[in-house]
Amino acid sequence: MGTLFFRKDGVCMQNRELFCKRIAEELKEFKDSVLTKDKESIYGDSYKIEVYVNIYEILIEQAEKLSEAVLLVWLNQSSGIIASLYVRWLKKEDGFYEELKNHVLEEMIQCED
Numbered sequence: 001m002g003t004l005f006f007r008k009d010g011v012c013m014q015n016r017e018l019f020c021k022r023i024a025e026e027l028k029e030f031k032d033s034v035l036t037k038d039k040e041s042i043y044g045d046s047y048k049i050e051v052y053v054n055i056y057e058i059l060i061e062q063a064e065k066l067s068e069a070v071l072l073v074w075l076n077q078s079s080g081i082i083a084s085l086y087v088r089w090l091k092k093e094d095g096f097y098e099e100l101k102n103h104v105l106e107e108m109i110q111c112e113d
Contacts, residue, residue: 015071020063022075026082027056048086055085 030052034042042049059081074081 015068015075016063016066019066019071019075019081020060023056023059023081026080027052030082051086051089052082055082055089059085 034045034049037045077084
């Protein structure tokens with residue numbers, strides 16, 4: 001059984017539930033901050049918005065599979081979990097553009113046939 005935490009109202013929460021609650025709150029705070037921006041800024045942040053939502057969905061899907069040790073590492077992180085993963089993602093090579101380019105070129109070639 002995982003480590004137990006107690007909310008101010010005395011309700012007990014396990015690490016997994018706490019992890020899911022934390023990332024849900026992080027996503028809500030992110031969405032709220034985006035919604036305060038003007039249309040052009042929101043449009044400019046569209047990639048970030050999509051990636052934040054995708055990271056959240058992946059974390060929720062995987063939460064049941066995470067070990068207590070992994071949950072504790074993320075829960076003990078002082079910065080945002082989603083924000084941290086987003087920053088790390090930006091440092092990775094993204095093959096999306098190349099895959100999309102190849103798809104578009106293949107479709108264009110098929111039009112010639």
